[in-house]
Amino acid sequence: xxxxxxxxxxxxxxxxxxxxxxxxxxxxxxxxxxxxxxxxxxxxxxxxxxxxxxxxxxxxxxxxxxxxxxxxxxxxxxxxxxxxxxxxxxxxxxxxxxxxxxxxxxxxxxxxxxxxxxxxxxxxxxxxxxxxxxxxxxxxxxxxxxxxxxxxxxxxxxxxxxxxxxxxxxxxxxxxxxxxxxxxxxxxxxxxxxxxxxxxxxxxxxxxxxxxxxxxxxxxxxxxxxxxxxxxxxxxxxxxxxxxxxxxxxxxxxxxxxxxxxxxxxxxxxxxxxxxxxxxxxxxxxxxxxxxxxxxxxxxxxxxxxxxxxxxxxxxxxxxxxxxxxxxxxxxxxxxxxxxxxxxxxxxxxxxxxxxxxxxxxxxxxxxxxxxxxxxxxxxxxxxxxxxxxxxxxxxxxxxxxxxxxxxxxxxxxxxxxxxxxxxxxxxxxxxxxxxxxxxxxxxxxxxxxxxxxxxxxxxxxxxxxxxxxxxxxxxxxxxxxxxxxxxxxxxxxxxxxxxxxxxxxxxxxxxxxxxxxxxxxxxxxxxxxxxxxxxxxxxxxxxxxxxxxxxxxxxxxxxxxxxxxxxxxxxxxxxxxxxxxxxxxxxxxxxxxxxxxxxxxxxxxxxxxxxxxxxxxxxxxxxxxxxxxxxxxxxxxxxxxxxxxxxxxxxxxxxxxxxxxxxxxxxxxxxxxxxxxxxxxxxxxxxxxxxxxxxxxxxxxxxxxxxxxxxxxxxxxxxxxxxxxxxxxxxxxxxxxxxxxxxxxxxxxxxxxxxxxxxxxxxxxxx
Amino acid sequence: xxxxxxxxxxxxxxxxxxxxxxxxxxxxxxxxxxxxxxxxxxxxxxxxxxxxxxxxxxxxxxxxxxxxxxxxxxxxxxxxxxxxxxxxxxxxxxxxxxxxxxxxxxxxxxxxxxxxxxxxxxxxxxxxxxxx
Numbered sequence: 001x002x003x004x005x006x007x008x009x010x011x012x013x014x015x016x017x018x019x020x021x022x023x024x025x026x027x028x029x030x031x032x033x034x035x036x037x038x039x040x041x042x043x044x045x046x047x048x049x050x051x052x053x054x055x056x057x058x059x060x061x062x063x064x065x066x067x068x069x070x071x072x073x074x075x076x077x078x079x080x081x082x083x084x085x086x087x088x089x090x091x092x093x094x095x096x097x098x099x100x101x102x103x104x105x106x107x108x109x110x111x112x113x114x115x116x117x118x119x120x121x122x123x124x125x126x127x128x129x130x131x132x133x134x135x136x137x138x139x140x141x142x143x144x145x146x147x148x149x150x151x152x153x154x155x156x157x158x159x160x161x162x163x164x165x166x167x168x169x170x171x172x173x174x175x176x177x178x179x180x181x182x183x184x185x186x187x188x189x190x191x192x193x194x195x196x197x198x199x200x201x202x203x204x205x206x207x208x209x210x211x212x213x214x215x216x217x218x219x220x221x222x223x224x225x226x227x228x229x230x231x232x233x234x235x236x237x238x239x240x241x242x243x244x245x246x247x248x249x250x251x252x253x254x255x256x257x258x259x260x261x262x263x264x265x266x267x268x269x270x271x272x273x274x275x276x277x278x279x280x281x282x283x284x285x286x287x288x289x290x291x292x293x294x295x296x297x298x299x300x301x302x303x304x305x306x307x308x309x310x311x312x313x314x315x316x317x318x319x320x321x322x323x324x325x326x327x328x329x330x331x332x333x334x335x336x337x338x339x340x341x342x343x344x345x346x347x348x349x350x351x352x353x354x355x356x357x358x359x360x361x362x363x364x365x366x367x368x369x370x371x372x373x374x375x376x377x378x379x380x381x382x383x384x385x386x387x388x389x390x391x392x393x394x395x396x397x398x399x400x401x402x403x404x405x406x407x408x409x410x411x412x413x414x415x416x417x418x419x420x421x422x423x424x425x426x427x428x429x430x431x432x433x434x435x436x437x438x439x440x441x442x443x444x445x446x447x448x449x450x451x452x453x454x455x456x457x458x459x460x461x462x463x464x465x466x467x468x469x470x471x472x473x474x475x476x477x478x479x480x481x482x483x484x485x486x487x488x489x490x491x492x493x494x495x496x497x498x499x500x501x502x503x504x505x506x507x508x509x510x511x512x513x514x515x516x517x518x519x520x521x522x523x524x525x526x527x528x529x530x531x532x533x534x535x536x537x538x539x540x541x542x543x544x545x546x547x548x549x550x551x552x553x554x555x556x557x558x559x560x561x562x563x564x565x566x567x568x569x570x571x572x573x574x575x576x577x578x579x580x581x582x583x584x585x586x587x588x589x590x591x592x593x594x595x596x597x598x599x600x601x602x603x604x605x606x607x608x609x610x611x612x613x614x615x616x617x618x619x620x621x622x623x624x625x626x627x628x629x630x631x632x633x634x635x636x637x638x639x640x641x642x643x644x645x646x647x648x649x650x651x652x653x654x655x656x657x658x659x660x661x662x663x664x665x666x667x668x669x670x671x672x673x674x675x676x677x678x679x680x681x682x683x684x685x686x687x688x689x690x691x692x693x694x695x696x697x698x699x700x701x702x703x704x705x706x707x708x709x710x711x712x713x714x715x716x717x718x719x720x721x722x723x724x725x726x727x728x729x730x731x732x733x734x735x736x737x738x739x740x741x742x743x744x745x746x747x748x749x750x751x752x753x754x755x756x757x758x759x760x761x762x763x764x765x766x767x768x
Numbered sequence: 769x770x771x772x773x774x775x776x777x778x779x780x781x782x783x784x785x786x787x788x789x790x791x792x793x794x795x796x797x798x799x800x801x802x803x804x805x806x807x808x809x810x811x812x813x814x815x816x817x818x819x820x821x822x823x824x825x826x827x828x829x830x831x832x833x834x835x836x837x838x839x840x841x842x843x844x845x846x847x848x849x850x851x852x853x854x855x856x857x858x859x860x861x862x863x864x865x866x867x868x869x870x871x872x873x874x875x876x877x878x879x880x881x882x883x884x885x886x887x888x889x890x891x892x893x894x895x896x897x898x899x900x
Contacts, residue, residue: 642801646793650809654887657816661894722872723865724798732803733872733879737861740875741846744882748839751886755836758893 002057002071002124005038005085006117013113020106028096028445031109032089035116039085042078049078050469052482054190061130072126072190075473076257079329080123082470083246087336088116090449094340095238097445098347108148112242115141119247123254126188128177135173135215135251139166142248146235158231161536165228169218173255176211179204180262189258193480196262209263212255213272220252220306222276223283227532230287230299237343240295241449244302245336250328253309257324261480264316273314278408281307285415289510290521294342294352294423298335301378301419304412305331311405312393318475318483319396325471325478326389326487330377330457334386337374337453338423341367344446345427349439354422359432363439366447368428373454377461379420379507380413380500383489384461387500392487394496410503417507418514425511464489559666564686571690578696585700597638604631618663626656643728772821779821786814794880804876808883815884816891824895827888835888842881849874 012034020027045055055073073081092109099105118137125131140163147159181187183202184195192199199205216222221229229249233240243249256273263269284303291297305327312324344367346352349360361368377386390413397406441447460467464487472485491497510517554565578584604627611624629652636645714727714735724730732740790810797803819827828834849871853862864871 643803643806646801646806647809650806650813653813654809654816657813657820658890658894661891722863723870724872726797726799726801726803728801729797729803729876730872732805733798733875734863737850737863737872737875740879741850741861744843744846744879747886748843748882751839751889752836754890755893 001041002055002073002081002120003059003069005041006121006124008034009038009113009117009120013110013117016109016113017106020109024105027106028093028109031096031113032092034113035085035092036089038120039082039089042073042081042085045073045078046470049073049075050473052473052476056126066187067129068127069130070126070188071121071124072188073124074477075470075475076254076477077124079325079470079474080246080250080254081120083329083332084116084119084123087246087332087449087453088112088242090336090340090452091238091242093445094241094343094449095236097443098238098343099236100445104148108145108236108238111141111144111148112239115145115242115247119251122251126190128181128187128189128192131189132170132174132177135219135255136167136170138248138251139163139170142166142232142239142243145239145243146232148236148239149234152234155234158228158234162228162232165218165225169215169225169252172211172218173215176208176215179208179211183208189262193261196480199262200266205263205266206268209266209268209272212259212263213276216252216255216310217276218252219255220249220310221280221303222252222306222310223280224532226280226283226303227536229303230296231533233293233295233299237295237339237346240299241336241339241343244299244339245332245453249302249306250309250332253306253313253328256310256313257478260313260316260321260478264313270314270316273310274402274405277307277309277311277314278405279307280304281311281412282408283307285412285419286521286524288419289415289514290518290525292354294345294354294357294427295339297354297419297422298339298342301416302335304416305335308393308409308412311409313478315397315400315402315405317396317400318479319392319399321475321478322471322483322485323389323392323396325474325485326385326392328474329460329467329471330385330389333453333457333460334374334377334384337370337450337457338378340446340450340453341371341374342423344442344450345371345439347446348442349435351435354426356433356435357427358430359428359436360439361428362432363436364428364441366441367450368424370447370450370454371428372424373458374450375420375424377454377457378423379417380503382461383458385457385464385467386461388461388464388487388489390500390503391491391494391496394499395494398495398499406499410499410506413503414506414510417504418510418517421508421511422514461489564683567686567690571686571693574697575689575693578693578700584696585703598635601631601635601638604628618666619660622656622659622663626652629655643726775817775821779817783814783818786810790814790880794876797876798873804879805883808880809887811880811884812887812891815888819891819895824892828892831888835885835892837885838881839885839889842878842883842885844878845881846875846878849878 012031016027016031019030023030049055054077056070057072058068058070061067061069092112095108095112096105099108102108115138118134118141121134122131122138125134143159143163146162147155149155150159180192180199183204184192184199186192186195199208202208218225232243235243281304284300284305284307288297288300288304291300309324309328309331312320312327342352345357345360345364348364348367349357351357373384377384380386380390393409394406397409468485468487471487472483475485476482555562608624608626608628608631611627612621615621615624630649633645633648633652636642636648711727714731718727718730718735719725722730722734724734790807793802793810794804794807795802797807815827815831818830849864850861852864852871853859861871
């Protein structure tokens with residue numbers, strides 16, 4: 001059923017462009033039904049999962065490699081799956097309203113649904129390899145989403161940046177997962193989770209940890225890999241809303257949470273996560289305060305939230321994990337609502353700059369209301385879910401005595417209060433600006449998403465018993481053992497409540513003195529002078545130059561030098577393998593010329609070769625080579641391999657024809673460089689060396705005893721099972737038909753490649 | 769294009785025979801030496817020789833379809849029948865037989881068409897470039 005849900009969303013993605021063409025006004029509502037029904041199905045699984053029985057599903061994928069498409073739905077996966085499908089459905093609806101009339105609306109839905117399917121697969125995958133595949137799929141699909149406005153150079157750059165950073169992390173993930181699989185001997189997450197204690201003392205643990213943290217930190221934009229996230233804002237707003245609230249960037253957090261029972265609880269884990277998380281949270285809050293663009297503010301507050309989530313996993317105590325689950329849900333809800341609300345403001349008024357916004361309350365009251373509710377949740381005020389989550393965090397961090405973390409959290413939360421105030425007060429209640437004149441309320445598609453998410457923030461806050469079971473199950477999954485979670489909106493006059501009050505006070509203070517704070521932060525930034533974007537550009541430029549240098553060195557445009565490189569490579573690899581593996585033995589076969597016909601064919605081949613070497617013109621060389629080739633074909637025909645013989649004959653004929661066609665057009669070689677004595681000597685050495693190594697391999701192979709069991713198997717079964725008497729052909733089209741399919745695909749690509757390459761050249765010449 | 773009387777006369781006589789032979793080779797491949805790959809090669813050699821003798825335009829006129837369409841059709845015929853087994857729950861490309869007719873034969877035809885299409889696409893492009 002999990003796989004069905006994923007496939008259904010992929011199917012919806014596939015039909016999205018067509019559906020959009022046929023029913024432009026309705027397509028987003030219809031498409032949203034798919035993730036919505038998936039979300040409903042996931043919702044029906046809540047009772048079972050909270051009772052402690054995860055849903056398991058396995059479909060065989062590549063059984064010979066031990067890879068299966070196995071899925072597992074425990075509390076953590078279920079919480080994520082619900083967020084992905086639930087928020088995803090509203091994002092689809094919202095984007096239909098936001099991109100109304102956009103020429104590529106259908107394609108947008110295709111991308112976002114494909115991304116949704118990848119994300120859903122990622123959080124439910126139990127098999128390590130499927131986890132990696134889905135992880136990479138999220139990177140690729142998000143690349144398409146971020147670069148959706150591909151005419152814009154900035155969008156393209158941001159898309160590539162996100163792809164390179166998160167894709168690079170994906171490579172680390174693969175290595176880390178493979179190490180984990182090797183160390184534990186298990187290839188499913190659930191099986192590995194039971195061998196956590198062994199893994200944590202394993203010799204490979206440090207390497208594994210570094211690789212997996214690299215993957216999670218790049219994906220979740222932890223400092224110092226945070227720079228791609230604010231740039232990803234160049235994507236259309238629905239994408240940002242989705243990436244930031246429920247998906248993509250939370251994938252890294254998901255990975256850390258998922259691995260916590262296996263790899264967590266050690267000193268390196270604790271320090272890496274708390275430091276990265278704490279710094280990210282502080283950095284994000286500081287940058288949020290400096291920003292004046294509504295979307296940028298939200299993007300940086302996401303950094304803060306991600307930092308806090310990572311910090312909580314790093315602390316890893318029962319209370320911290322409860323707070324993790326609570327804050328995860330609270331953040332997803334309010335961030336989704338705020339992003340969509342900010343998009344509506346942009347859509348309605350034409351700007352997202354706080355300075356240019358004001359007095360929108362009269363024009364966009366509904367959007368304003370939803371933003372206000374969600375902003376209250378972000379600020380952590382009662383009676384919203386954000387408050388409950390923040391109390392859990394304070395309570396736990398205070399109890400466990402991580403005072404440094406507490407200070408960081410206090411500052412970050414105060415910054416959230418100020419950011420929340422910035423989101424609402426000036427744009428909606430401030431004095432009316434020019435932007436407000438023509439501002440207008442969005443349609444139902446634009447209001448549905450933020451409305452429902454804001455309402456859920458409020459509902460879950462007032463009635464905390466509602467999400468309690470699921471959040472408890474999620475915390476259990478991160479803990480790896482049951483713990484009990486009880487949520488209260490009001491838990492008396494506690495120190496945590498005092499901290500909350502302090503947070504609000506500090507936050508409002510920051511908001512009141514915002515210009516001063518901004519200046520101070522600018523000062524800090526000037527002191528540190530870290531411009532990640534410029535560093536990134538330099539890195540890419542450097543890579544570019546290196547690649548160009550290597551390419552220029554290896555591929556200078558002279559065909560014979562390409563061939564020399566290729567043949568040198570083959571010679572070195574084959575020769576080294578032969579020497580290292582001890583294959584250089586003189587075989588025990590004697591060279592007797594018993595057969596006059598065979599002997600004369602061999603002479604003919606030699607003659608052809610000599611002719612090719614001595615040839616004065618290309619045509620002569622081709623014909624001489626054809627003599628050699630034809631003699632080989634005759635050899636096959638004589639010694640009982642008619643299939644190979646005919647094929648060789650045809651291939652020889654064709655290569656002669658094609659070579660003639662090509663050679664006739666090649667320019668004469670310039671005299672000089674490759675005609676000197678030294679060049680000739682090099683070519684002769686290369687040719688003799690390669691020929692010698694290949695001959696040595698052939699002789700070494702002949703020396704091996706012939707294994708007949710395969711021939712016997714095919715001989716026995718080919719007529720019985722494949723209804724054919726020609727074993728060669730039966731192997732090609734039946735027993736190993738899949739290989740043949742691969743081969744004809746290569747043949748097809750080669751044909752099309754020649755066509756495309758020459759056409760491109762001709763086109764260029766035609767234009768010049 | 770080669771303006772040679774011997775080549776032209778030879779090709780005129782040989783091409784029909786080669787086409788016939790290539791289909792024969794394709795058909796008998798399951799039980800005797802032959803098969804889609806060799807058959808396709810023979811067919812492609814025939815057309816390539818024709819193009820050499822009469823020019824690439826004459827070849828295209830005779831062929832009626834673009835080699836790339838042949839290639840695509842072949843690839844589809846190679847890929848699609850593999851799914852037939854899925855109806856009885858068998859893995860992709862499990863052979864299905866209906867008397868003497870089976871998916872391997874279809875697959876072989878796909879191989880034949882891919883080989884013909886790919887080689888003729890190359891020959892055609894290479895020769896067309898020379899014409900300009």
